[in-house]
Amino acid sequence: MAFRTARNLAYFSNYIRNYSTNGPLVNVTVNEKSGFATATLQRPSVNSLNLELLTEISHTLQQLEKNKCRGLILTSASNKVFSAGLDLFELHKPNADKIKQMWSTLQEVWIKLYGSSYPTVAVVNGHAPAGGCMLALSCEYRVMLNNFIIGLNEAQIGFSAPMWLIDGMRNTIGSRQAEFALTAGTLFKTEEALKIGLVDEVAQSKEEAIEKAEKFLNKFAKIPPHARSMTKAALRGANIQALVRNKDEEVRSYVDFVTDSQFQDSLGEFIELNLKQKLSK
Numbered sequence: 001m002a003f004r005t006a007r008n009l010a011y012f013s014n015y016i017r018n019y020s021t022n023g024p025l026v027n028v029t030v031n032e033k034s035g036f037a038t039a040t041l042q043r044p045s046v047n048s049l050n051l052e053l054l055t056e057i058s059h060t061l062q063q064l065e066k067n068k069c070r071g072l073i074l075t076s077a078s079n080k081v082f083s084a085g086l087d088l089f090e091l092h093k094p095n096a097d098k099i100k101q102m103w104s105t106l107q108e109v110w111i112k113l114y115g116s117s118y119p120t121v122a123v124v125n126g127h128a129p130a131g132g133c134m135l136a137l138s139c140e141y142r143v144m145l146n147n148f149i150i151g152l153n154e155a156q157i158g159f160s161a162p163m164w165l166i167d168g169m170r171n172t173i174g175s176r177q178a179e180f181a182l183t184a185g186t187l188f189k190t191e192e193a194l195k196i197g198l199v200d201e202v203a204q205s206k207e208e209a210i211e212k213a214e215k216f217l218n219k220f221a222k223i224p225p226h227a228r229s230m231t232k233a234a235l236r237g238a239n240i241q242a243l244v245r246n247k248d249e250e251v252r253s254y255v256d257f258v259t260d261s262q263f264q265d266s267l268g269e270f271i272e273l274n275l276k277q278k279l280s281k
């Protein structure tokens with residue numbers, strides 16, 4: 001078992017340090033005492049999810065799994081935005097091959113994070129719309145700072161969240177609340193998100209949020225890791241398997257959908273209305 005000896009722990013820490021130097025978009029550090037890893041998303045300025053960031057998140061999760069991570073805290077280097085979701089500029093007039101890879105990598109991230117054997121917490125220290133909410137939802141616990149927004153606003157942009165993400169939302173806030181939230185594409189303020197159970201705790205500062213996250217991870221200190229991960233797999237496995245079975249078909253329909261002129265028009269309008277940076281004409 002990794003981390004059982006100081007030597008193993010030192011090896012893992014060095015490994016992660018080396019790895020993090022290769023990954024400029026995700027910084028990974030390991031607390032040598034607790035063995036918990038913190039993965040900090042740092043793609044300027046809003047951690048919008050393009051292929052490069054998604055690929056790096058996916059590799060990070062793979063390495064953490066391989067090294068039998070004891071717990072993960074996922075957070076953002078920005079003090080305003082956890083993640084702004086998919087990079088809308090990369091979805092506009094896209095190259096079909098790149099979109100295909102992007103979608104497939106997004107699915108991998110969900111599978112690895114939602115299905116990780118180790119416990120996971122999102123420290124949501126900024127806004128988390130759409131894909132940002134997806135990252136938070138795929139963790140087991142969410143601690144959010146005040147005065148930000150979180151939710152799945154896909155309906156507002158002109159599409160539906162995929163089935164696996166709907167499942168993730170239902171499993172977190174229940175069917176009734178999920179139906180209200182998803183059909184309206186609601187973005188919740190921190191306090192509202194707490195009320196419906198979309199986040200578990202609110203913190204006033206990032207330091208406090210990290211403390212709460214570590215407290216959650218420490219709850220498992222005396223639980224045999226294999227029993228914990230088997231139970232998690234039993235609870236989440238069916239949703240993950242459903243995505244695995246449908247992966248390629250979903251990529252095909254997503255590429256068709258995103259490259260369609262009707263979607264491109266509504267995306268263009270959304271960008272012009274909602275984002276400061278505009279499309280070059």
Ligand SMILES: CCCCC/C=C\CCC/C=C/CC(=O)SCCNC(=O)CCNC(=O)[C@H](O)C(C)(C)COP(=O)(O)OP(=O)(O)OC[C@H]1O[C@@H](n2cnc3c(N)ncnc32)[C@H](O)[C@@H]1OP(=O)(O)O
Nearest residue numbers: 046048084085086087088127130131161254257275276277
């Ligand atoms: C078959 C169909 C399947 C459909 C699949 C559906 C779901 C799959 C799973 C998850 C995927 C979901 C889809 C998405 O994620 S779509 C993205 C949705 N995102 C948003 O709607 C967020 C839009 N942004 C904002 O609301 C705000 O920017 C903010 C995040 C609240 C931050 O606000 P603020 O602090 O005021 O910052 P600015 O607005 O000034 O933005 C700073 C900077 O960042 C640029 N930017 C913001 N968001 C994005 C983005 N999503 N992509 C690319 N760039 C973004 C913005 O233009 C500013 O740029 P400049 O600094 O250059 O001005």
